[in-house]
Each structure stands twice: as C-alpha cells, then as structure tokens.
Amino acid sequence: xxxxxxxxxxxxxxxxxxxxxxxxxxxxxxxxxxxxxxxxxxxxxxxxxxxxxxxxxxxxxxxxxxxxxxxxxxxxxxxxxxxxxxxxxxxxxxxxxxxxxxxxxxxxxxxxxxxxxxxxxxxxxxxxxxxxxxxxxxxxxxxxxxxxxxxxxxx
Amino acid sequence: xxxxxxxxxxxxxxxxxxxxxxxxxxxxxxxxxxxxxxxxxxxxxxxxxxxxxxxxxxxxxxxxxxxxxxxxxxxxxxxxxxxxxxxxxxxxxxxxxxxxxxxxxxxxxxxxxxxxxxxxxxxxxxxxxxxxxxxxxxxxxxxxxxxxxxxxxxxxxxxxxxxxxxxxxxxxxxxxxxxxxxxxxxxxxxxxxxxxxxxxxxxxxxxxxxxxxxxxxxxxxxxxxxxxxxxxxxxxxxxxxxxxxxxxxxxxxxxxxxxxxxxxxxxxxxxxxxxxxxxxxxxxxxxxxxxxxxxxxxxxxxxxxxxxxxxxxxxxxxxxxxxxxxxxxxxxxxxxxxxxxxxxxxxxxxxxxxxxxxxxxxxxxxxxxxxxxxxxxxxxxxxxxxxxxxxxxxxxxxxxxxxxxxxxxxxxxxxxxxxxxxxxxxxxxxxxxxxxxxxxxxxxxxxxxxxxxxxxxxxxxxxxxxxxxxxxxxxxxxxxxxxxxxxxxxxxxxxxxxxxxxxxxxxxxxxxxxxxxxxxxxxxxxxxxxxxxxxxxxxxxxxxxxxxxxxxxxxxxxxxxxxxxxxxxxxxxxxxxxxxxxxxxxxxxxxxxxxxxxxxxxxxxxxxxxxxxxxxxxxxxxxxxxxxxxxxxxxxxxxxxxxxxxxxxxxxxxxxxxxxxxxxxxxxxxxxxxxxxxxxxxxxxxxxxxxxxxxxxxxxxxxxxxxxxxxxxxxxxxxxxxxxxxxxxxxxxxxxxxxxxxxxxxxxxxxxxxxxxxxxxxxxxx
Ligand code: FES
Ligand code: FES
Numbered sequence: 001x002x003x004x005x006x007x008x009x010x011x012x013x014x015x016x017x018x019x020x021x022x023x024x025x026x027x028x029x030x031x032x033x034x035x036x037x038x039x040x041x042x043x044x045x046x047x048x049x050x051x052x053x054x055x056x057x058x059x060x061x062x063x064x065x066x067x068x069x070x071x072x073x074x075x076x077x078x079x080x081x082x083x084x085x086x087x088x089x090x091x092x093x094x095x096x097x098x099x100x101x102x103x104x105x106x107x108x109x110x111x112x113x114x115x116x117x118x119x120x121x122x123x124x125x126x127x128x129x130x131x132x133x134x135x136x137x138x139x140x141x142x143x144x145x146x147x148x149x150x151x152x153x154x155x
Numbered sequence: 156x157x158x159x160x161x162x163x164x165x166x167x168x169x170x171x172x173x174x175x176x177x178x179x180x181x182x183x184x185x186x187x188x189x190x191x192x193x194x195x196x197x198x199x200x201x202x203x204x205x206x207x208x209x210x211x212x213x214x215x216x217x218x219x220x221x222x223x224x225x226x227x228x229x230x231x232x233x234x235x236x237x238x239x240x241x242x243x244x245x246x247x248x249x250x251x252x253x254x255x256x257x258x259x260x261x262x263x264x265x266x267x268x269x270x271x272x273x274x275x276x277x278x279x280x281x282x283x284x285x286x287x288x289x290x291x292x293x294x295x296x297x298x299x300x301x302x303x304x305x306x307x308x309x310x311x312x313x314x315x316x317x318x319x320x321x322x323x324x325x326x327x328x329x330x331x332x333x334x335x336x337x338x339x340x341x342x343x344x345x346x347x348x349x350x351x352x353x354x355x356x357x358x359x360x361x362x363x364x365x366x367x368x369x370x371x372x373x374x375x376x377x378x379x380x381x382x383x384x385x386x387x388x389x390x391x392x393x394x395x396x397x398x399x400x401x402x403x404x405x406x407x408x409x410x411x412x413x414x415x416x417x418x419x420x421x422x423x424x425x426x427x428x429x430x431x432x433x434x435x436x437x438x439x440x441x442x443x444x445x446x447x448x449x450x451x452x453x454x455x456x457x458x459x460x461x462x463x464x465x466x467x468x469x470x471x472x473x474x475x476x477x478x479x480x481x482x483x484x485x486x487x488x489x490x491x492x493x494x495x496x497x498x499x500x501x502x503x504x505x506x507x508x509x510x511x512x513x514x515x516x517x518x519x520x521x522x523x524x525x526x527x528x529x530x531x532x533x534x535x536x537x538x539x540x541x542x543x544x545x546x547x548x549x550x551x552x553x554x555x556x557x558x559x560x561x562x563x564x565x566x567x568x569x570x571x572x573x574x575x576x577x578x579x580x581x582x583x584x585x586x587x588x589x590x591x592x593x594x595x596x597x598x599x600x601x602x603x604x605x606x607x608x609x610x611x612x613x614x615x616x617x618x619x620x621x622x623x624x625x626x627x628x629x630x631x632x633x634x635x636x637x638x639x640x641x642x643x644x645x646x647x648x649x650x651x652x653x654x655x656x657x658x659x660x661x662x663x664x665x666x667x668x669x670x671x672x673x674x675x676x677x678x679x680x681x682x683x684x685x686x687x688x689x690x691x692x693x694x695x696x697x698x699x700x701x702x703x704x705x706x707x708x709x710x711x712x713x714x715x716x717x718x719x720x721x722x723x724x725x726x727x728x729x730x731x732x733x734x735x736x737x738x739x740x741x742x743x744x745x746x747x748x749x750x751x752x753x754x755x756x757x758x759x760x761x762x763x764x765x766x767x768x769x770x771x772x773x774x775x776x777x778x779x780x781x782x783x784x785x786x787x788x789x790x791x792x793x794x795x796x797x798x799x800x801x802x803x804x805x806x807x808x809x810x811x812x813x814x815x816x817x818x819x820x821x822x823x824x825x826x827x828x829x830x831x832x833x834x835x836x837x838x839x840x841x842x843x844x845x846x847x848x849x850x851x852x853x854x855x856x857x858x859x860x861x862x863x864x865x866x867x868x869x870x871x872x873x874x875x876x877x878x879x880x881x882x883x884x885x886x887x888x889x890x891x892x893x894x895x896x897x898x899x900x901x902x903x904x905x906x907x908x909x910x911x912x913x914x915x916x917x918x919x920x921x
C-alpha cells in the first residue's frame with residue numbers, strides 16, 4: 001500500500017505491507033532512536049510524534065501515517081542536546097535505552113505546559129518506564145530544563 | 156577529607172549526549188542488515204522428552220536457511236553462568252537437549268532471511284513429546300522421584316556438594332561457635348521462615364546478539380553482555396571450538412542488573428553463524444525474556460535468633476533453601492551470599508550457623524540479579540531482627556545499635572575479614588532522623604482511615620569476589636598527550652567508563668576529557684572478569700590506579716631520554732600532569748611533547764597494563780526507612796517515601812552514585828510490593844508481560860531520599876567501595892516492617908500485594 005508522509009520534515013512515500021507497525025517502519029527508515037521494550041504497550045520506549053502528538057509506534061499501523069507529519073528524536077536533535085545537558089549532570093541517562101521515548105514525551109510536555117506541577121509531570125510521563133534510574137533524577141533534570149526554558153515546575 | 160580534582164565530583168557520563176539524543180549505539184542499531192533471523196522453538200511442557208521433530212514442511216518455506224534440533228548440536232555440557240573458570244555452576248546445559256526441563260526450554264533453532272518466514276516455520280514444525288509429570292514445588296525437590304537432570308554426563312567442575320540424581324545443585328554448612336548451646340541458653344528465641352519469589356531483572360533492552368565469521372574465519376559475536384570474556388569461553392565450550400576462534404564485542408548496553416551476567420542466548424546465533432557462515436541475529440521478545448531468562452532465585456529461608464533479655468543477639472542460625480529452577484547457573488554462588496552478606500551485620504553474636512540446600516525443579520532457571528542472594532538473605536534476617544525487637548519489647552533501632560558491626564571489628568561470619576571502613580552506625584542514626592522514626596509511635600491513623608507507618612532495615616554487600624575476580628586496565632599516551640583508557644569491565648549504564656576515567660584523571664592529574672574510553676573487545680581489551688559482584692569501581696578502579704603509576708614511570712623513562720638525562724634517577728623527575736621536570740636541573744618536557752615524541756625515533760612504548768585482584772571484599776553498608784500508607788479496607792500499600800543513608804566509602808561521582816541508589820531502591824520496591832512471579836499448576840509462567848509483571852512506574856513511588864555517610868576504605872581506590880548492588884537490599888525488609896507497624900501483621904512472603912495483606916489482616920481480625 002502506498003503512503004505519503006513527512007518524516008522529520010522531509011516528504012517521502014513508501015509502499016508498505018498493510019500489517020506493518022509504525023515502529024518497524026521507522027526503524028527500516030533508519031530512525032534507530034526508536035526503541036522497543038515490550039509487546040504490550042506498557043513501556044513507552046517506542047514513543048514518536050504523529051502530527052505533534054506523542055503515540056506508541058509499536059501500537060500504530062504504519063499506514064496510519066499517510067498524510068501525516070511524523071517526528072522522531074532524529075528530527076529534534078537540537079532540543080535533545082539541550083535536554084541532554086541536564087540529564088547528564090544528574091546522571092539520569094544511565095543505560096539510555098529508555099531515553100529516546102522518554103525524551104520525546106519530555107519535549108512534547110515542554111511545548112504543552114508553562115508551569116506544570118510535579119504531579120502533572122509524573123502523570124504525563126507515567127507511560128514511560130525506566131528500570132535504571134528510579135525516576136527521581138528525571139524529575140531533577142526536567143526541573144532544571146524547564147527553568148532554562150524560562151518555565152517553572154510547581155511542587 | 157582529602158581534596159580531589161576529578162573524583163568526588165559530578166561529571167556527566169561520557170556517553171550521555173549520545174544516549175539522550177538517541178544515537179545508534181546499541182547492538183540492534185549497529186548490526187549488519189543482511190543477518191539471518193534466528194528464533195527458538197520452545198516447549199509448551201514443563202517436563203517432557205522430545206521424541207521426534209518433523210521439520211520437513213517448515214524447511215520448504217521460502218527464506219528458511221536451516222532448522223537445527225538436538226541431533227545437530229555438539230554433545231558436551233556447559234554452563235551459561237558468567238563466572239570465573241572453573242565455574243562453581245554445574246555443566247548441565249546443551250545448546251538443544253531432548254530432555255525438556257521447563258516451559259520455554261529450547262527444542263529447535265530456526266534461521267531464515269526474514270522474520271515472517273521464520274515465524275511461519277516455527278508454526279510449521281511438528282514436535283512429538285513424551286510429556287512427563289513436572290516437579291514444580293522446590294520444597295519437595297530433594298530426593299524426589301522426579302529427577303530434573305537424570306543425565307549421566309552432568310558435570311560439576313567444582314565440588315559444591317551437588318548430586319544431580321537427588322536434584323541437588325549444592326549443599327554446605329558453615330559454623331562458628333556452638334550454636335545449639337547458645338540458642339538453648341538464650342532468654343528469647345525466635346524461629347521464623349521467609350519466602351521470596353523469583354524476580355525479573357527486566358532491563359529495558361531485552362537479550363540480543365549477532366554473530367558473523369570474519370575474514371580470518373573467526374567467529375565474532377556482538378552482544379549486549381556484562382561479561383564479554385565469559386561469553387567467549389561459554390561459546391567455545393558450547394560449540395566445541397577453540398577459544399582462539401571466538402571474539403566478543405560489547406557495544407553500549409541497555410541495562411543488565413545481573414541478567415546479562417548469564418550467557419542467556421549468545422550460543423544460538425553463534426551456532427547458526429558458525430554452521431552457515433552467514434551473519435545471524437537474535438533478539439528476545441519481552442515475553443521470551445520474562446519466560447526463559449534467568450531471574451532471581453526463589454528462596455525459603457529459616458532464621459533462628461537467640462538473644463538475651465537485654466537485647467544481645469547471641470546466636471544466628473540461617474538455613475536457605477534455594478530454587479535453581481531447571482538449570483544451575485549461579486546457584487551455588489548466589490546462595491552463599493544469603494548468609495555471608497547478612498549474618499556479619501550482627502557481629503556481636505557468639506555463634507552462628509549458615510547452611511544451604513539448592514535444588515533443581517521444572518521452573519525457569521534462575522541466575523544473577525543485583526544483590527546476588529544477599530537480597531533474599533537480608534529480607535529474611537532483617538525481618539527476623541525486627542520480629543526479635545518486637546519479642547523483646549525493644550526498639551529495633553536500639554537493638555541494632557547494640558549488635559551491629561562497627562569499624563575495625565573482625566568479622567567471623569565474613570571469612571574473618573576486618574571491617575576497615577564502616578559508618579553503618581552513623582547511617583542508621585541519620586536515617587532515623589530523616590524518616591522521623593519514633594520508637595513510641597511508628598504508626599499514625601489518618602483522618603481518612605488509612606494508616607501511615609515507618610519501617611527500618613540495614614544492609615551490606617561486598618566489593619568484588621575476593622581472591623577470584625581479576626580486573627585489568629591498559630592506558631596509552633597518544634599524540635598531543637591525550638590518553639586512551641582500555642578496560643575489560645563493561646559499562647551497562649552504570650557509568651563505570653566515566654567513573655574509571657575520573658579515577659585515571661585524578662592519578663594523571665589531567666582533565667576527564669583528556670581520557671578517552673571505549674567499549675569492550677575481547678581481542679583488544681585487557682582481561683576483566685566482567686561487571687558484576689559490585690566490582691568495577693573498587694577492583695577495576697584499583698587496577699586504574701596501579702596502571703597510572705606504571706604509566707607515569709614509563710613516561711618518566713621516555714622523558715629522561717628525550718631530555719638527555721638517561722643517567723638520572725627517575726625519582727628525580729617530577730610528573731605534574733602537564734609536564735615532567737627534572738628536580739635537579741629544571742629541564743622539562745610537556746606531556747604533549749612527550750606524546751608526540753613517542754611517535755618519533757622512540758624505543759619506549761608509552762603504555763602500561765596492570766591487573767588487580769583483591770584478597771578482601773570490603774562491604775558497603777546502608778540503612779533504609781520506608782514510609783508507607785496502608786488502606787485497611789483493601790490492603791493497598793502506597794510507598795510515600797524512602798530514606799536511605801549509604802556508606803560506599805569515597806563517593807567517586809555523586810550524581811552517578813545517587814542514581815545507582817535511587818534506581819536500586821525503586822527496583823527493590825517493585826520486588827517488595829508488585830513484582831510477582833506465579834506459575835499455573837502445569838508450570839507455565841503467568842506473569843509473562845509488563846501487563847502482569849508490574850514494574851514500578853513513576854506514579855508508584857514517592858520521593859527517594861539518598862544521603863551518603865562516606866567512610867574511607869584503605870584497600871579501595873581513593874577510599875572507594877561499591878554501591879551498585881547494596882542499594883537493592885534494604886527496601887523489602889524495611890517495607891515489611893512498615894507493614895507490620897501499620898497492621899500488626901508480619902508478611903513473610905514477598906511481594907506484599909494488596910490481596911495478600913488484606914487476607915492476612917482478615918485472619919488476624921484487625
Ligand atoms: S514498545 Fe513498549 S510501549 Fe511500545
Ligand atoms: S536508563 Fe536504562 S531503562 Fe531508563
């Protein structure tokens with residue numbers, strides 16, 4: 001089936017199997033930042049944006065992106081680098097395998113909220129599992145990042 | 156405290172930019188695109204004999220390259236435990252075996268050019284099984300009529316008291332003093348039995364590896380592993396090929412927690428690549444990872460404590476029954492930590508006895524998980540000590556202060572090592588104040604009817620396996636004087652590449668940025684046992700210090716030549732990080748010029764390699780306090796906060812140490828409350844996805860507050876000890892204690908789920 005889509009701002013078309021998942025399609029297009037940690041939509045590692053809304057690419061058929069804007073971390077390198085500075089200082093990157101999906105949601109969140117509470121943040125990111133960090137360092141990094149963005153996190 | 160330049164400082168992990176920005180650095184991101192896809196056909200039966208495998212239909216499917224069964228694989232048994240040779244784990248595995256020993260055991264390997272063909276072939280293979288009754292209850296396994304490993308070629312390399320015909324993997328008893336007499340004469344004796352289940356490490360990156368033959372006909376394996384050198388040996392044993400034919404490379408890895416200290420699946424793609432000459436890739440699904448990888452050992456631990464009325468713990472008896480599951484990897488060693496890394500906490504005891512029995516069953520083969528047996532032992536012993544406090548009508552804090560290990564004590568229950576560094580007493584003092592623990596009222600009833608309470612526990616671990624583990628380090632000086640640091644230890648996200656670079660920078664008096672690190676390659680990296688047993692900071696750190704000393708000597712030798720001072724005593728040359736200067740005549744050469752000079756008319760190699768091992772395994776310590784909220788209507792427990800104070804010696808990198816602690820504590824909270832492994836009556840795992848096996852999410856945990864109370868370990872690099880495993884040990888007993896303080900019920904079986912607590916409260920008629 002033919003689809004036309006914008007991947008990280010670039011228009012492309014592809015002929016794909018109707019049953020193909022977006023996750024597999026994106027990796028086949030060289031978007032290796034997109035990771036998979038489960039088969040049951042529980043981990044959030046495969047998060048990408050479709051029309052600027054975070055979705056789980058393991059649960060979306062690739063045909064659904066026909067006519068859509070798809071964004072992966074490859075398309076948000078400048079923002080990711082900026083956030084990486086705060087993650088690095090907290091040691092919150094750890095094994096890094098959950099990072100891309102998590103960062104996709106953090107970058108969506110910073111666009112959506114101006115002064116979220118800690119609970120808003122936890123709620124927003126609740127679908128992103130991390131087995132290494134225990135989550136506390138994520139929160140510290142996010143607070144610093146929001147501050148740098150001229151926003152604040154309320155406790 | 157000493158002033159440091161590079162250590163005891165926050166330094167971002169060297170790979171943090173790459174990881175956070177999603178660069179392709181993991182095994183699956185870098186594999187060749189033309190790999191065969193390899194998958195395993197797995198048994199639906201817990202115990203059976205494979206009578207016949209009909210693969211003819213499957214072989215005809217386009218894209219299928221080969222299908223391998225037990226008839227096609229080498230016949231010598233091996234272990235997949237990543238341990239120093241000769242491994243204490245029995246040689247009880249084949250790549251494929253006709254005897255099936257648990258649900259998910261491997262029956263056949265299928266390799267094909269694409270996933271769809273392989274999946275189709277897996278469905279098309281017909282297997283005839285002779286189904287046998289499984290042995291699922293580990294408390295009935297010893298000398299049962301059902302024998303999990305009936306084979307005659309079962310082979311222990313080390314005598315650990317095992318006997319496969321009795322389902323016995325290992326058995327031993329260690330004593331000090333007359334435990335019977337001490338218990339008989341104690342004023343108060345408590346005798347309790349605890350049960351912990353298997354726990355999944357659940358690294359976010361599941362198991363994966365690819366293998367290919369290189370231009371020299373050698374087999375290269377790129378694997379997400381903690382133990383590249385052990386992978387080389389295990390693959391060579393399994394495939395019956397020379398070790399010189401195998402090379403193992405470790406790229407960045409997506410978490411391990413001990414799971415990748417076992418060579419869970421590398422032998423499969425390795426065998427296919429060796430057989431076909433084609434690159435072969437295998438990745439485990441989450442379901443496979445949960446079903447057939449090697450979780451924490453299930454345990455049943457009996458603790459008997461004898462104490463005097465005034466709270467002197469006089470005798471400790473600890474007896475561990477250990478469920479190996481279907482295979483014995485890491486069984487004989489994990490079990491020893493259940494006593495050796497718990498009993499020494501109560502060093503005032505006059506006598507102790509630690510015995511254990513490890514048995515095979517037809518359940519998932521267990522393995523290594525952060526804490527490595529100490530976690531189970533400490534849940535049991537720490538809960539027992541809290542129960543003893545109750546029996547003595549004494550504060551659990553006071554009871555611990557009376558009995559716990561102090562600095563400079565000799566530890567009879569810890570191979571008579573001396574506790575040269577220990578601030579556990581201060582850790583406990585601080586955690587008591589952080590948590591607001593109150594002897595008089597550790598519980599509060601809230602207006603909504605919920606109960607808020609606090610519980611406490613202490614813990615210890617080790618730093619490397621004493622007299623066994625080896626860590627080696629090579630450091631080279633390059634042009635312009637930058638350094639490359641080669642280690643065989645594997646950074647699995649913990650940050651050891653960075654921590655070791657910090658130690659090297661401290662020794663070489665340069666910036667951490669001047670030290671370049673890389674992954675591990677068994678062809679070029681110096682030997683290291685691997686990243687496990689809390690060894691990297693301590694043991695590899697020591698090797699870094701030693702290597703830097705040698706390297707500085709070498710640099711001085713070359714400096715002497717370049718400065719025309721060949722007769723000068725090297726002690727008259729001073730290295731200050733930037734230059735080497737002669738104290739006699741002031742002549743000087745910069746490290747930059749030295750690095751460049753080494754590449755011109757030079758006969759002195761500017762590199763050094765050193766190894767270290769440790770005759771001791773200095774324990775790090777922690778005290779932890781859990782504050783929980785219990786809903787008595789439902790038994791639901793919410794973790795409001797966890798406070799921890801840790802003695803890991805000198806803290807090399809405060810951010811990374813803190814995150815290690817927070818991460819380990821949250822894993823342990825999962826173990827205590829939600830992570831459950833249950834089997835159906837036929838031995839099938841019920842919790843085989845993240846839907847049923849519930850890892851803590853960020854909504855499940857309140858703040859985790861970590862503080863440090865550093866001691867100085869004279870045997871460690873700049874006074875450091877380990878931290879990685881210790882931190883998983885205190886939460887489960889602290890939470891069980893908090894649950895008791897809230898409800899009056901001791902839950903001695905983990906996890907403490909809402910249903911379990913509700914039932915327990917009901918039977919106590921609260
Ligand atoms: S891979 Fe786990 S949610 Fe998509
Ligand atoms: S950093 Fe390893 S899973 Fe999150």
